[in-house]
Amino acid sequence: MRHLLACALLLPSFVFAAGTAPPKAVVCQACHGEGGAKGMMAGYPMLKGQDEQYLINAMNAYKSGGRTGGMAAVMGGQAMGLSDAEIKALAAYYSGQ
Numbered sequence: 001m002r003h004l005l006a007c008a009l010l011l012p013s014f015v016f017a018a019g020t021a022p023p024k025a026v027v028c029q030a031c032h033g034e035g036g037a038k039g040m041m042a043g044y045p046m047l048k049g050q051d052e053q054y055l056i057n058a059m060n061a062y063k064s065g066g067r068t069g070g071m072a073a074v075m076g077g078q079a080m081g082l083s084d085a086e087i088k089a090l091a092a093y094y095s096g097q
Contacts, residue, residue, distance in 0.1 A: 021035075024086050032046070036050075036097055043070070052092055055090070059079050062075040063082070
């Protein structure tokens with residue numbers, strides 16, 4: 001049973017890393033472009049190919065209010081609506097692009 005639970009917890013990373021965007025990626029796409037390939041405005045970072053752990057850390061920092069400046073208020077609001085599993089799935093998806 002423990003092994004099944006461990007596999008279930010890891011599943012989002014494997015499913016979305018293969019190229020299928022997680023449902024919440026549509027919100028990211030509005031500013032970061034399809035697949036995170038190109039920010040819609042100067043200064044919006046490209047998410048495509050970023051390090052997975054960096055993306056997780058960044059989103060958690062936005063969520064906790066630890067990141068300030070720039071678009072931190074917008075990103076904080078977006079991150080607040082994400083579960084840990086959704087953050088991991090998004091990070092796996094964008095790092096795998």
